[in-house]
Amino acid sequence: QSALTQPASVSGSPGQSITISCTGTSSDVGGYNYVSWYQQHPGKAPKLMIYEVSNRPSGVSNRFSGSKSGNTASLTISGLQAEDEADYYCSSYTSSSTAFGGGTKLTVL
Amino acid sequence: EVQLVESGGGLVQPGGSLRLSCAASGFTFSSYSMNWVRQAPGKGLEWVSYISSSSSTIYYADSVKGRFTISRDNAKNSLYLQMNSLRDEDTAVYYCARPSRSGSYHYWGQGTLVTVSS
Numbered sequence: 001q002s003a004l005t006q007p008a009s010v011s012g013s014p015g016q017s018i019t020i021s022c023t024g025t026s027s028d029v030g031g032y033n034y035v036s037w038y039q040q041h042p043g044k045a046p047k048l049m050i051y052e053v054s055n056r057p058s059g060v061s062n063r064f065s066g067s068k069s070g071n072t073a074s075l076t077i078s079g080l081q082a083e084d085e086a087d088y089y090c091s092s093y094t095s096s097s098t099a100f101g102g103g104t105k106l107t108v109l
Numbered sequence: 110e111v112q113l114v115e116s117g118g119g120l121v122q123p124g125g126s127l128r129l130s131c132a133a134s135g136f137t138f139s140s141y142s143m144n145w146v147r148q149a150p151g152k153g154l155e156w157v158s159y160i161s162s163s164s165s166t167i168y169y170a171d172s173v174k175g176r177f178t179i180s181r182d183n184a185k186n187s188l189y190l191q192m193n194s195l196r197d198e199d200t201a202v203y204y205c206a207r208p209s210r211s212g213s214y215h216y217w218g219q220g221t222l223v224t225v226s227s
Contacts, residue, residue, distance in 0.1 A: 003153075032211075033211075034211040034212050034213070036211075036212070036213035036214070038154070038214070045204060045217040045218065045219055045220055046154065046204075046214070046217055047217075048213060048214060048215050051209065051211065051213035051215070052211050052213065057215060089153060089154050091154075091156075091212070091213070091214075092212070093211055093212030093213075096159075096168045097156055097159070097168055097170065098144065098146075098156040098159075098208075098212055098214075099156070100146075100153060100154045100155065100156060101153070102153045103153040103154070
């Protein structure tokens, strides 16, 4: 039950694009197309932004996109907005648990 | 509208016990597996436990195995987490979350805070 690896922080200016990586193993990220991404604002519950690598739930902006290559998944946010400043977590299905990344703090400069 | 409402958190001494509940509404509770996920203050998300829709399959994180017990009552649309032998490191906000078949959590409760301290 190892955690997935994310950068601790990323930053970007309004209007720019940023990408957050999430690295796992062949037992989690690489083994299934079941990677999810969550956004969490301070004091709030996590919100699902991407599921099954690249699918957006209804209501989530198309500025958010996901992809995967091998054991690494990525979340890209284009056209950064002030409201995107938050913590972002990746997760992956495994055969008997859910693996979460350590989280990435996104700062909008 | 899907709603998950946790309760039962509070302050407990190390070695003590606490039982969390999660009341579900807005969907057919008995058809879905459920999970508990926690978040220590200032830290990331940590998966805690999984229970299948019929309670036939249960999994735990290594960090809580042997101390925590997940259960559900489909007649009451409720999920539970019995926490025994609590440690300082169990201090966290505990969320109940409903996963999809692919393990993504589309629905979360608001969380309940458990503080383990003497």
